Amino acid sequence: xxxxxxxxxxxxxxxxxxxxxxxxxxxxxxxxxxxxxxxxxxxxxxxxxxxxxxxxxxxxxxxxxxxxxxxxxxxxxxxxxxxxxxxxxxxxxxxxxxxxxxxxxxxxxxxxxxxxxxxxxxxxxxxxxxxxxxxxxxxxxxxxxxxxxxxxxxxxxxxxxxxxxxxxxxxxxxxxxxxxxxxxxxxxxxxxxxxxxxxxxxxxxxxxxxxxxxxxxxxxxxxxxxxxxxxxxxxxxxxxxxxxxxxxxxxxxxxxxxxxxxxxxxxxxxxxxxxxxxxxxxxxxxxxxxxxxxxxxxxxxxxxxxxxxxxxxxxxxxxxxxxxxxxxxxxxxxxxxxxxxxxxxxxxxxxxxxxxxxxxxxxxxxxxxxxxxxxxxxxxxxxxxxxxxxxxxxxxxxxxxxxxxxxxxxxxxxxxxxxxxxxxxxxxxxxxxxxxxxxxxxxxxxxxxxxxxxxxxxxxxxxxxxxxxxxxxxxxxxxxxxxxxxxxxxxxxxxxxxxxxxxxxxxxxxxxxxxxxxxxxxxxxxxxxxxxxxxxxxxxxxxxxxxxxxxxxxxxxxxxxxxxxxxxxxxxxxxxxxxxxxxxxxxxxxxxxxxxxxxxxxxxxxxxxxxxxxxxxxxxxxxxxxxxxxxxxxxxxxxxxxxxxxxxxxxxxxxxxxxxxxxxxxxxxxxxxxxxxxxxxxxxxxxxxxxxxxxxxxxxxxx
Amino acid sequence: xxxxxxxxxxxxxxxxxxxxxxxxxxxxxxxxxxxxxxxxxxxxxxxxxxxxxxxxxxxxxxxxxxxxxxxxxxxxxxxxxxxxxxxxxxxxxxxxxxxxxxxxxxxxxxxxxxxxxxxxxxxxxxxxxxxxxxxxxxxxxxxxxxxxxxxxxxxxxxxxxxxxxxxxxxxxxxxxxxxxxxxxxxxxxxxxxxxx
Numbered sequence: 001x002x003x004x005x006x007x008x009x010x011x012x013x014x015x016x017x018x019x020x021x022x023x024x025x026x027x028x029x030x031x032x033x034x035x036x037x038x039x040x041x042x043x044x045x046x047x048x049x050x051x052x053x054x055x056x057x058x059x060x061x062x063x064x065x066x067x068x069x070x071x072x073x074x075x076x077x078x079x080x081x082x083x084x085x086x087x088x089x090x091x092x093x094x095x096x097x098x099x100x101x102x103x104x105x106x107x108x109x110x111x112x113x114x115x116x117x118x119x120x121x122x123x124x125x126x127x128x129x130x131x132x133x134x135x136x137x138x139x140x141x142x143x144x145x146x147x148x149x150x151x152x153x154x155x156x157x158x159x160x161x162x163x164x165x166x167x168x169x170x171x172x173x174x175x176x177x178x179x180x181x182x183x184x185x186x187x188x189x190x191x192x193x194x195x196x197x198x199x200x201x202x203x204x205x206x207x208x209x210x211x212x213x214x215x216x217x218x219x220x221x222x223x224x225x226x227x228x229x230x231x232x233x234x235x236x237x238x239x240x241x242x243x244x245x246x247x248x249x250x251x252x253x254x255x256x257x258x259x260x261x262x263x264x265x266x267x268x269x270x271x272x273x274x275x276x277x278x279x280x281x282x283x284x285x286x287x288x289x290x291x292x293x294x295x296x297x298x299x300x301x302x303x304x305x306x307x308x309x310x311x312x313x314x315x316x317x318x319x320x321x322x323x324x325x326x327x328x329x330x331x332x333x334x335x336x337x338x339x340x341x342x343x344x345x346x347x348x349x350x351x352x353x354x355x356x357x358x359x360x361x362x363x364x365x366x367x368x369x370x371x372x373x374x375x376x377x378x379x380x381x382x383x384x385x386x387x388x389x390x391x392x393x394x395x396x397x398x399x400x401x402x403x404x405x406x407x408x409x410x411x412x413x414x415x416x417x418x419x420x421x422x423x424x425x426x427x428x429x430x431x432x433x434x435x436x437x438x439x440x441x442x443x444x445x446x447x448x449x450x451x452x453x454x455x456x457x458x459x460x461x462x463x464x465x466x467x468x469x470x471x472x473x474x475x476x477x478x479x480x481x482x483x484x485x486x487x488x489x490x491x492x493x494x495x496x497x498x499x500x501x502x503x504x505x506x507x508x509x510x511x512x513x514x515x516x517x518x519x520x521x522x523x524x525x526x527x528x529x530x531x532x533x534x535x536x537x538x539x540x541x542x543x544x545x546x547x548x549x550x551x552x553x554x555x556x557x558x559x560x561x562x563x564x565x566x567x568x569x570x571x572x573x574x575x576x577x578x579x580x581x582x583x584x585x586x587x588x589x590x591x592x593x594x595x596x597x598x599x600x601x602x603x604x605x606x607x608x609x610x611x612x613x614x615x616x617x618x619x620x621x622x623x624x625x626x627x628x629x630x631x632x633x634x635x636x637x638x639x640x641x642x643x644x645x646x647x648x649x650x651x652x653x654x655x656x657x658x659x660x661x662x663x664x665x666x667x668x669x670x671x672x673x674x675x676x677x678x679x680x681x682x683x684x685x686x687x688x689x690x691x692x693x694x695x696x697x698x699x700x701x702x703x
Numbered sequence: 704x705x706x707x708x709x710x711x712x713x714x715x716x717x718x719x720x721x722x723x724x725x726x727x728x729x730x731x732x733x734x735x736x737x738x739x740x741x742x743x744x745x746x747x748x749x750x751x752x753x754x755x756x757x758x759x760x761x762x763x764x765x766x767x768x769x770x771x772x773x774x775x776x777x778x779x780x781x782x783x784x785x786x787x788x789x790x791x792x793x794x795x796x797x798x799x800x801x802x803x804x805x806x807x808x809x810x811x812x813x814x815x816x817x818x819x820x821x822x823x824x825x826x827x828x829x830x831x832x833x834x835x836x837x838x839x840x841x842x843x844x845x846x847x848x849x850x851x852x853x854x855x856x857x858x859x860x861x862x863x864x865x866x867x868x869x870x871x872x873x874x875x876x877x878x879x880x881x882x883x884x885x886x887x888x889x890x891x892x893x894x895x896x897x898x899x
Contacts, residue, residue: 038727040852051855054723061727066820183716191855194714212716215753222749279749597718606818609726612733613719615816622748654744654751668818 014042014528015474016460018453019055020600021119023048024460025188026529027056029476036060036454036477046469046529047460048188054598058609062452063477067436067606069449070480080425080443089481089491092446096404097495099429099445100134103401109135110362111401113388117142117408118601120435120450121458121473123486125344126508127406128380130489132351133498137363138383138400142413142601145372145688147302149379153371153686154314156378157555160545163333164318167297168536169193171331174202174293176286178317179228179303183212184597189299202293204286206231208591209620209662210655219286222657224277225591226307226693230569231283232316234272237264238287239323245291246325253540254322256554256566263566275569275577277657291324295331306593306691308572308683311371315555316567322551328539335539339470339532341461342512350380351500362398364388369687370561378557384687385414386679392423402429406485407450409602411439412668415677415689416643433488436606439668449482456484457505457520459512468532470513472524563685572693573681574642576659579695586641586695592663592673593691594620602666617671619648620662621698626652629700636701639663641694644675647701661698705783705864705892706837708851709874710757712897714858717742717755721850721859725759728838728849730826733815735808737835738850754897757859759850760785760806760835761883761891768798768807776831783892784837792831799832803884804891807834837861864892 011031016024026045030037039060041052062068072092077083087095103111114131116124124141131139143149155162169175169192182190190213197203197216205217206228214220223231239245240261250257273280290296298321304314326332343349352375360366365384366373373381391400403424414420424430424443432441433448441447458473483491486505493501502508509520516523516530523530543549547556559565571578575589598610605611619637631637633652638645639661647670648663656662665673676696679689717740725731725738738759745752762785769777769785776791777798799807810828815821838848846852851859862869874880880894 041855052720052853053718053855054720057720057723057727057853183718187718187720187855190716190718194716194856198714210751210753212718212755215755216713216716220749597720598723606820608733608815608819608821609723611816611819612726612736613722613739624747654746654748655753657748 013474013476014044015476016453016458016471017056017059018119018121018458018460018473019059020185023186023188024122024471025051025053025056026471027052029454031476036063044528045471046531047471049191051187051191053187054610054613055600055604058604058607059452059454061607061609062435063454063479065607068479069435069437069447069482071449072481073447075445079445082442084447092448093492093495096431096446097492099402100404101496103429104135107399107401110137110359111399112136113138113140113383113400113403115140115142115403115408115410116406117410117413118603120407120453120485121456122344122461123489125350125380126486126489128350130493130498130501132355133493133501134496135355135359137355137359138388140383140385140388142385142408142410143302144382145369145384145682145686146691147305149372149382150305150310150686150688151300151302151314153378154311155318157546157552157557158315158318158322159327159539159551161335161539163327163335164298164300164314164321166334166336167299168295168331168334169196169297169299172196172201172295172297173331174204174290174296175299176290176296176320177203177205177213177299179206180299180301181207181211181213181595182299184595185301193299202289204290208656208660209594210653214655219282219289221278221282221286224275224657224693225589225660226572226575226690227276227569228304228307229309229313229316229567230267230272230275231278232313232320233264233267233567233569234269234276234283235287235290235320236260236316236323237267237272238269238284239291239320240264242288244288245323249325250323254551254553255548256552257323259554259566260319260323263568267569290320294325295329296324296326297321297332302593303692305688307688307693308690309568309570310683310688311686312564312567319553319567322553327551328537330536334536337468337532337535338461339468339530340516341459341470341530342515344461344512347380352381364391364400365687369682369685371685372687385410386682386687386689389414389419389423392427393419400427403427404431405440406433406488409438409440411443412602412666412672412674415674415679415691417672417674418644419679420674433485435482438602448488449480450488451479451482451484455479455482457509457524458484458486459509461512468534470530470532472529474524561685572690574695575693582642583695586697588659588661588696588698589693590639590661590663590676590696591692592676593665594662596664599666602668605667616649617664617667618651619664619698620653620656621650622656622658622660623652623654625658626650629698631698631700638699638701639676639696641676641696643678646671646673646675661696663696704781706762706842706861707783707864707871707875707892707894708837708848709860709871709880709894709896711858711860712754712756712895714856715740715755715757716856718855720853720855721757724849724853725835731808731833732810733813733821735810735833737806737808737833756895757850758804758806759893760837761804761889761893762837763892764890765888767801767803767889771797771801773797780839782839782842784839786836786839787832787834789828789831789833794830794832796832803887803889807832
C-alpha cells in the first residue's frame with residue numbers, strides 16, 4: 001500500500017514535529033526508497049536538543065493508517081448515519097462557505113461558531129484572525145478557559161509576560177514542578193530538568209499522583225486535588241513569615257508586599273495541612289528549600305487552569321517565584337524573545353479591534369465571564385463553550401446555527417459530554433477538519449481531511465514552543481488529498497472572499513518570515529533554524545509590561561475589574577468540606593485530565609504502536625483502599641459522580657492518597673471522563689469548569 | 704568483544720519512548736513488546752518509592768533459553784548476543800518457560816482493539832518465539848540499539864565491555880551496577896544503576 005509519496009531527495013530530513021501542538025520538537029526523519037522509515041531526535045535542534053517522544057516516533061503510522069481521511073466527505077443520508085460520499089475540495093468548500101454565508105446573512109455572523117481543539121502547527125491565532133475576518137465574535141477553543149487562558153492572564157497581570165512557561169532549567173539549582181509531568185507532556189523540558197537534577201539541582205513536585213517526575217523528586221507533596229492555592233499560600237506564609245524572601249529584589253522590582261504580608265497569616269502551615277492533606281513538615285520544608293536555593297524556577301501546566309479559581313491559583317504560584325527574586329534572572333523563570341518574524345501571538349495579528357463593539361458584546365459568555373470573553377489587554381477573547389451549548393439547545397440569547405471546527409473533538413472533550421453531543425447533533429450545520437473520522441466528525445455535514453506534521457510546511461513559532469529560535473517544518477510526505485489546517489483556512493477564505501487573509505499556506509509562511517528578509521523556501525533551503533537573542537534581565541532594567549512597570553504582587557487591575565487583587569483559597573464547589581453530605585455518597589476526591597505520554601487529548605488511541613503500550617483507560621487508586629473495596633489490580637471498575645458514570649481499569653498504587661483517585665481523560669464511549677463532569681458551575685470571571693478535585697465513588701464492576 | 708547495556712534507573716522516567724521505538728522498529732504485533740518498562744513501587748503512601756525499570760532480553764552468558772532449545776534455533780553470536788534463527792524455531796516455547804526475565808514472546812495472532820488497525824505484526828515470525836536482538840542489524844553497520852538511540856535521558860548506555868575506553872567499561876568499573884535476579888547464575892549482559 002503506497003498512500004503517500006516522499007517529496008525530498010535526501011534520506012535524512014530535519015523538520016519540526018507538532019503531534020502535540022505545543023512542543024514542536026526538532027526531529028530527524030529518515031527515508032528509505034521514497035517512504036518514511038523512521039524518526040529520531042535531532043541533537044542539533046537548539047530547543048529540543050535531541051529529545052523525542054513516543055507520539056513523534058509513532059507518527060510514521062499516521063502515513064499508512066487505513067483510517068486516515070483521504071478526501072473531503074459530504075454527508076449522504078442522515079446526520080450521524082455513517083454514510084458519506086467523496087467530494088472535491090472545491091465542492092466541499094463551496095458547501096461550507098455557502099452555509100456559513102447563508103447563516104451570516106440570515107442570522108448574523110454570531111450565529112456561526114468557529115472552534116478549535118488541537119493545533120497541528122502554529123495556527124491558533126491564524127484561525128482566530130480567520131474568525132474575526134468572517135465577523136463572528138464566537139471563536140473559541142476546547143482549551144480556552146480550561147487551558148492556558150487563565151494562567152496566561154494571571155502571568156500578564158503579575159509580570160506582563162509568560163515567564164512561568166519558561167523555567168530556565170539549564171541554569172537552575174531548584175526546580176518546583178507544580179501539577180505538571182514533563183516526561184509525559186514536555187519532553188524537551190523534561191530532558192533539561194533531568195539533566196539539571198543529575199548535576200545536583202533540587203526537585204520539588206506538587207501532584208496528587210506520584211507521576212513520572214514525582215518519582216524523581218527530593219520532595220513530593222501529594223496535594224488534595226483542587227486545594228493547590230491553599231498550598232501555595234501556605235508556602236508564601238512560610239517564606240514571608242520566616243523572612244526568606246529576597247528583600248532587595250522585592251523592594252526594587254515588586255509592588256504589594258505589604259498587602260500580601262497581610263493576606264498570608266490566614267494560611268498557616270498547620271491549617272494548610274488540614275486543607276491540602278499534605279504533611280505540615282513537608283509544606284515548611286518545600287517552602288524553605290525553594291526560597292533558600294538560588295536560582296530556582298517553577299514549571300507549571302494546565303492543572304493550574306482547571307480549578308475553581310484558576311487565576312488566583314496561578315497568581316499564588318507565580319508569587320512564589322516573584323518574592324524569591326526568580327523572575328527574569330538566569331536559572332529562574334524568564335521571558336522568551338522571538339527571532340524577528342511577524343508575531344502571531346498579538347491582538348494586532350488577529351485583528352481583534354476590527355470587530356464592531358456591538359458584535360463583541362454579543363460574544364457568548366461575555367456577560368458572565370468578561371476575563372475570558374471581553375476585549376482586555378491581557379487576553380485573546382473567546383466565547384464560552386457551555387454558553388455555546390446553551391445557545392444551540394435553547395436558542396438563548398440567540399440561535400447558534402453552525403459550527404466550523406478545526407482540530408477539535410468537543411463530543412468528548414467538553415465537560416458534560418452528553419449535553420455537548422446533544423448540541424452537536426442539534427446544530428443545523430457542522431463542518432470538521434481532522435485526520436480521522438472523530439466522534440465529532442461522525443456527526444458532521446462536511447468533513448475535511450487535514451494533514452499531520454509530516455505532510456506540511458510550517459514554522460515552530462508559538463510562544464509556548466520555543467525560547468525564541470524560529471524552526472522550520474518541512475513537508476515530507478502526503479496522504480490522499482489531506483492538506484494543512486492553514487491551507488484549509490486559506491482555501492475557505494477564498495471561497496468566503498475574506499479580505500486580509502492569505503491565498504495559500506505558502507503565501508502565509510512568506511508573510512510571517514518577511515521581516516527576516518527571506519522567503520520560506522529560502523529558509524527551508526538554508527539553515528536549520530533562525531536564532532534569537534537570549535535576553536535575561538531585560539525587564540528588570542527596563543520595567544515589566546504591567547501598569548506599574550513592576551511585578552504586581554497586588555494587582556490593581558484585578559481590583560479595578562472587581563476581583564480580589566490578592567490570591568486566596570476557597571473550597572472547590574464540591575468537596576468533602578464544602579458539600580459533606582454529597583461526600584458521604586461520593587467519598588473520593590478525583591483528579592482528571594492526567595496526561596499519558598502516548599496520547600494527546602482524545603487523539604492517537606487508534607495508532608497501533610501507541611495503543612499497544614497504553615491499551616486501556618486506567619484509574620489510579622490507592623492499593624489499600626482498593627483492596628478494602630475488593631478491587632484488585634486490572635479489575636474493571638465503575639466510577640460514578642452525581643452527573644454520570646464511566647468504566648475504567650484499576651491500577652493499584654501506593655503513589656496516591658487513600659481518598660484520592662486519578663481518572664484519565666480523552667477516552668471515548670463508556671470511559672469518557674467528561675461524562676462525570678458538570679459544566680454548570682464555572683469559575684468567577686473566567687468560566688473554567690473545575691476538573692480537579694470534584695467528588696466520585698468507585699466500585700468494582702460485576703465480574 | 705562483548706556487548707553490554709547499562710541502564711541508569713536514576714535517569715529513566717518511564718516515558719516509554721524506547722518501548723514504542725522498539726515496537727516500530729521490529730514491527731511487533733499487538734500485545735508483544737520486546738522491550739518494555741515496568742514500574743516497581745516500595746513503601747506505603749506517602750513514603751513510597753517508585754522505580755521505572757526497562758526490561759529486555761538480558762543476553763545472558765549462561766542462557767537458560769539456549770540450553771533448553773531442542774532445535775538449536777537460539778544461539779550465541781561472536782559479539783555476545785543471544786539470537787534466534789526464526790527459520791529453525793518450531794515454536795515449542797520451552798525457552799519462554801526457561802527465561803528468568805520473561806523476555807521472550809510467542810508470536811501468535813492477537814486481535815487489537817476494534818478501533819485500531821492490525822498493522823504489521825512481525826509476519827515473518829508468525830508461530831515462533833521472538834525477542835530483543837540488541838538490534839544486531841544496526842550494530843552490524845556501526846549503529847546503536849534503537850532503544851539506546853531514542854532515549855532522551857541518557858538512561859541507556861551501550862557498548863563493548865572488553866574495550867577499556869568504552870563508557871560501559873568505565874561504568875561497570877566505577878558505578879558497580881547490578882543485574883536483575885543476582886541470585887541466579889545467568890550472568891546477564893544488561894546492568895542497572897540505581898536499583899536500590
